[in-house]
Amino acid sequence: xxxxxxxxxxxxxxxxxxxxxxxxxxxxxxxxxxxxxxxxxxxxxxxxxxxxxxxxxxxxxxxxxxxxxxxxxxxxxxxxxxxxxxxxxxxxxxxxxxxxxxxxxxxxxxxxxxxxxxxxxxxxxxxxxxxxxxxxxxxxxxxxxxxxxxxxxxxxxxxxxxxxxxxxxxxxxxxxxxxxxxxxxxxxxxxxxxxxxxxxxxxxxxxxxxxxxxxxxxxxxxxxxxxxxxxxxxxxxxxxxxxxxxxxxxxxxxxxxxxxxxxxxxxxxxxxxxxxxxxxxxxxxxxxxxxxxxxxxxxxxxxxxxxxxxxxxxxxxxxxxxxxxxxxxxxxxxxxxxxxx
Amino acid sequence: xxxxxxxxxxxxxxxxxxxxxxxxxxxxxxxxxxxxxxxxxxxxxxxxxxxxxxxxxxxxxxxxxxxxxxxxxxxxxxxxxxxxxxxxxxxxxxxxxxxxxxxxxxxxxxxxxxxxxxxxxxxxxxxxxxxxxxxxxxxxxxxxxxxxxxxxxxxxxxxxxxxxxxxxxxxxxxxxxxxxxxxxxxxxxxxxxxxxxxxxxxxxxxxxxxxxxxxxxxxxxxxxxxxxxxxxxxxxxxxxxxxxxxxxxxxxxxxxxxxxxxxxxxxxxxxxxxxxxxxxxxxxxxxxxx
Numbered sequence: 001x002x003x004x005x006x007x008x009x010x011x012x013x014x015x016x017x018x019x020x021x022x023x024x025x026x027x028x029x030x031x032x033x034x035x036x037x038x039x040x041x042x043x044x045x046x047x048x049x050x051x052x053x054x055x056x057x058x059x060x061x062x063x064x065x066x067x068x069x070x071x072x073x074x075x076x077x078x079x080x081x082x083x084x085x086x087x088x089x090x091x092x093x094x095x096x097x098x099x100x101x102x103x104x105x106x107x108x109x110x111x112x113x114x115x116x117x118x119x120x121x122x123x124x125x126x127x128x129x130x131x132x133x134x135x136x137x138x139x140x141x142x143x144x145x146x147x148x149x150x151x152x153x154x155x156x157x158x159x160x161x162x163x164x165x166x167x168x169x170x171x172x173x174x175x176x177x178x179x180x181x182x183x184x185x186x187x188x189x190x191x192x193x194x195x196x197x198x199x200x201x202x203x204x205x206x207x208x209x210x211x212x213x214x215x216x217x218x219x220x221x222x223x224x225x226x227x228x229x230x231x232x233x234x235x236x237x238x239x240x241x242x243x244x245x246x247x248x249x250x251x252x253x254x255x256x257x258x259x260x261x262x263x264x265x266x267x268x269x270x271x272x273x274x275x276x277x278x279x280x281x282x283x284x285x286x287x288x289x290x291x292x293x294x295x296x297x298x299x300x301x302x303x304x305x306x307x308x309x310x311x312x313x314x315x316x317x318x319x320x321x322x323x324x325x326x327x328x329x330x331x332x333x334x335x336x337x338x339x340x341x
Numbered sequence: 342x343x344x345x346x347x348x349x350x351x352x353x354x355x356x357x358x359x360x361x362x363x364x365x366x367x368x369x370x371x372x373x374x375x376x377x378x379x380x381x382x383x384x385x386x387x388x389x390x391x392x393x394x395x396x397x398x399x400x401x402x403x404x405x406x407x408x409x410x411x412x413x414x415x416x417x418x419x420x421x422x423x424x425x426x427x428x429x430x431x432x433x434x435x436x437x438x439x440x441x442x443x444x445x446x447x448x449x450x451x452x453x454x455x456x457x458x459x460x461x462x463x464x465x466x467x468x469x470x471x472x473x474x475x476x477x478x479x480x481x482x483x484x485x486x487x488x489x490x491x492x493x494x495x496x497x498x499x500x501x502x503x504x505x506x507x508x509x510x511x512x513x514x515x516x517x518x519x520x521x522x523x524x525x526x527x528x529x530x531x532x533x534x535x536x537x538x539x540x541x542x543x544x545x546x547x548x549x550x551x552x553x554x555x556x557x558x559x560x561x562x563x564x565x566x567x568x569x570x571x572x573x574x575x576x577x578x579x580x581x582x583x584x585x586x587x588x589x590x591x592x593x594x595x596x597x598x599x600x601x602x603x604x605x606x607x608x609x610x611x612x613x614x615x616x617x618x619x620x621x622x623x624x625x626x627x628x629x630x631x
Contacts, residue, residue, distance in 0.1 A: 165571075
């Protein structure tokens with residue numbers, strides 16, 4: 001695979017290449033370079049640590065979009081067995097941007113549903129870069145209802161730049177497809193678990209994201225709008241994406257503080273793409289822990305908790321009552337201590 | 342998501358571009374007719390010559406739909422908080438102040454109980470003149486309260502939408518309002534109670550991806566722009582020419598999303614007739630608490 005390096009990853013890549021060259025040289029010429037190798041290894045670790053403990057929100061967005069980042073199917077390969085993919089929405093088509101099917105994780109039978117990106121151009125054309133059409137959301141709902149019918153919990157892997165903004169998507173009512181999912185997921189009688197593994201692109205992410213527990217990988221993001229889109233509207237220039245990324249509070253840590261996600265799953269130093277196996281192992285552990293907890297709950301409690309989880313989201317305040325109808329010239333919105341609903 | 346949030350633009354230096362200036366005359370956007378403002382108001386803000394539907398404020402819409410003197414507004418004092426301390430070219434708190442000054446509202450939706458042709462209803466009306474009626478925590482909360490109140494009282498809920506989408510300034514919390522409002526509608530539907538969605542110009546993005554699309558009946562005003570992604574975004578992404586009349590009420594009725602397109606002057610009687618049809622055997626399906 002082509003080596004792809006983000007700007008801020010370069011010092012790491014350079015050291016890695018040096019290290020590889022040294023090792024090659026040592027093996028080829030049968031000389032002892034262990035001292036040099038050790039020194040480089042230490043420097044590499046230190047560099048990684050320095051870069052990755054101080055990532056900016058925009059750098060995390062870039063990591064979430066890293067072309068080598070593991071996707072849903074990479075994880076399934078490592079954590080699940082006997083996967084049977086189920087296709088189509090029974091109405092129009094099978095959307096390859098959303099994959100769904102039954103599988104086993106250890107001895108738990110689960111329905112997995114998630115957006116899937118492609119690894120190369122050909123695959124990306126088939127997967128539409130992970131941007132689903134209405135059919136994808138309708139397939140997802142069909143599979144969730146199937147899971148509900150047979151008492152199977154659902155795990156959703158969120159990884160999309162957003163629902164597809166296209167003519168066909170509008171003609172077949174992508175907004176309606178998402179809206180119906182939001183409504184139906186709220187009362188679905190089986191545990192629902194979501195993991196944001198890469199990009200959590202707005203309504204396209206939420207369309208399979210109304211779940212009892214929402215987990216997120218350390219370098220994934222979840223946002224109401226892409227940083228570029230936000231920059232284009234507010235700064236009138238997409239080049240301000242880094243500033244927008246910071247303003248939107250879209251990192252895993254921010255989301256945990258805002259109570260929008262329940263748990264952050266750590267990634268290996270250097271990002272998920274540096275070690276698929278290690279990331280998959282952490283992911284599996286977190287999934288099973290949360291799934292088992294949800295599985296123990298009575299369905300009525302589960303549904304009540306799910307409703308409350310979303311019901312309390314949002315921050316607002318009450319202003320002093322004043323004469324309504326006509327705006328006063330110097331009237332300001334008074335914002336005392338924020339109260340959460 | 343918030344495609345139209347920045348329109349209508351509020352600018353201090355340039356001339357204000359209100360649809361209905363406070364002047365005596367206004368030019369119709371569609372046919373160019375010069376209309377006497379008073380006449381336009383008397384005609385439900387519809388151009389008498391070409392039927393162009395001008396944007397209505399929430400208060401005007403409520404006055405048009407509710408039986409006289411029956412609307413009881415609640416939660417008018419709920420106001421947004423700059424929870425993310427949104428820094429950028431425009432400070433969110435400053436924007437909120439500006440729009441509050443201009444509209445007298447604390448946020449972009451008005452909710453309350455009313456009678457509509459004698460039927461008790463919970464009514465929510467969005468106001469595009471407040472920050473493009475983008476949906477943040479306050480809009481989401483008030484819409485949810487309007488729905489929950491209707492469920493509690495076993496009465497129908499009617500939401501008149503207009504919105505540019507989720508409000509960027511509140512980030513992910515705005516997105517979560519889609520789930521919150523849709524969730525409330527799930528319980529309302531399970532209780533067997535009606536919800537009528539009225540879409541006005543323009544309703545897009547986050548509101549369409551939640552309650553806008555979830556009506557038992559979906560009504561649109563003529564020629565309203567309705568959709569998920571903005572036309573410009575679609576054009577840029579797909580490099581495709583957009584079909585004639587794309588994302589209009591008429592287009593969406595042809596494509597099967599909108600049940601009916603109703604002229605503003607017939608809206609109240611259409612809603613009343615639908616409520617009658619939905620009131621069940623001998624009209625007892627839902628009944629307001631007296």
